[in-house]
Amino acid sequence: MEDALYGQGGFFVTGAPAAHFRTSVHASPLFASAILRLLCHVDDALGRPERLDVVDVGAGRGELLATLLHAAPPELAGRLALTGVERAPRPPSLPTPVTWASTPPTGVTGLLLATEWLDNVPLDVVEGGRYVAVDRSGAESPGAPACAADLEWLTRWWPGAPRAEVGAARDRAWAGAVATVERGLALAVDYGHLRGERPLGGTLTGYRAGRQVPPVPDGTCDITAHVAMDSVAEAAGKPYTLVSQREALHALGVDGARPPLARASTDPAGYVRALAAASAAAELTDRAGLGGHWWLIHPIGVDPPPLGNVGR
Numbered sequence: 001m002e003d004a005l006y007g008q009g010g011f012f013v014t015g016a017p018a019a020h021f022r023t024s025v026h027a028s029p030l031f032a033s034a035i036l037r038l039l040c041h042v043d044d045a046l047g048r049p050e051r052l053d054v055v056d057v058g059a060g061r062g063e064l065l066a067t068l069l070h071a072a073p074p075e076l077a078g079r080l081a082l083t084g085v086e087r088a089p090r091p092p093s094l095p096t097p098v099t100w101a102s103t104p105p106t107g108v109t110g111l112l113l114a115t116e117w118l119d120n121v122p123l124d125v126v127e128g129g130r131y132v133a134v135d136r137s138g139a140e141s142p143g144a145p146a147c148a149a150d151l152e153w154l155t156r157w158w159p160g161a162p163r164a165e166v167g168a169a170r171d172r173a174w175a176g177a178v179a180t181v182e183r184g185l186a187l188a189v190d191y192g193h194l195r196g197e198r199p200l201g202g203t204l205t206g207y208r209a210g211r212q213v214p215p216v217p218d219g220t221c222d223i224t225a226h227v228a229m230d231s232v233a234e235a236a237g238k239p240y241t242l243v244s245q246r247e248a249l250h251a252l253g254v255d256g257a258r259p260p261l262a263r264a265s266t267d268p269a270g271y272v273r274a275l276a277a278a279s280a281a282a283e284l285t286d287r288a289g290l291g292g293h294w295w296l297i298h299p300i301g302v303d304p305p306p307l308g309n310v311g312r
Helices: 002-006 029-045 063-071 148-157 168-178 229-235 245-251 268-285
Strands: 052-057 080-085 099-101 108-115 124-127 130-134 140-145 163-166 181-190 205-208 211-213 222-224 241-244 294-300
Touching: 002 222, 029 052, 029 063, 029 108, 029 181, 029 245, 029 268, 052 063, 063 080, 108 168, 124 148, 148 163, 148 168, 148 229, 168 181, 168 229, 229 241, 229 294, 241 245, 245 268, 245 294
Parallel strands: 052 080, 052 108, 080 099, 108 181
Antiparallel strands: 124 130, 124 163, 130 140, 181 294, 205 211, 205 222, 241 294
C-alpha cells in the first residue's frame, strides 16, 4: 500500500487524484466557506495573533488552501501562514503565498486540518492472526504472523473480527500531526467507524475514475480504508470532539434547505443561485454520503467550537 500510493510511480505522487474520487473540498466551495468560519472562530479564540497558521495535511493539489486564501477577508488574509503538506511535488498553479512541505511544521498556532488523509495512511490487514500478503496483481496469500503490538491493537479496538485492518499506523500519524499544534485546533475529516460498529471483513478498497475497484497495489488506483476514529482520537492524548460532518456543517451555517418557491417569481436569478447552493449543501450533509464523514476535533489551549460532541 505504501509503495502503490507513495512510492516511485505511486498513485498520489504521479497521478491526478481528483480525477478518480470526489471529496468534500471538490464537491462545493461551501465546504471551504465552513472551514473559513471555523478558522475565524480559532482566530478569535487565539486573540487574533499576528500570524495565524493553517496547515493542510494531505493537501492534494492545494485546492482548499487556495480557496481560503482568496475567500478570507483582507485583515485575516494578511495574517495567514498557509502550508500544504503532501508527498507529491508542489503543484505549479498553487498561489505563491502557500508553502509546500512533505511534513507538518512544528509550533503551529492556528488550525491544522486533514481532510481525507488518514484513510490513505498505509496499513496492514490481518486475517487469522497473520498478515495478508498481496502482490502487484492483487493476488493474496497468507503472510508472516502478526506482531504482538498489532494483535494487541486488534484486541482492544477491533476484537473478534476474522479479518481486520490494523489502525496503529494511523494512530501514530495523527498523534504526530496533533503534536505539532502549540495552540489552536486540529481537525481530521474522514469516513470511519467506531468500536462495536466495525464492519466484518474490513473496508479496504480501491477507486479509479470515480468507480470502486479492487484494491490492486499497482499505482493505478486509490487504495483506501475507513478510519478507526475512536482509536486515532485516543492516540492523540488530547480532549476531543467527535461529530458527523452533517452536524458540524449545520453548526457552521451550511444548510441544504430549498429556497421558497415564491422567490422564483420575484427574484429568478437569486432563486436559481439559492437552489444550486441548497443542492451542494445537501450533497455535503447527506447522511449516506459526505455528511456521514466524521469530524474529529482536538482543541489545544482554546475552547472547543460549539459543534456538539460524542467524544470526551
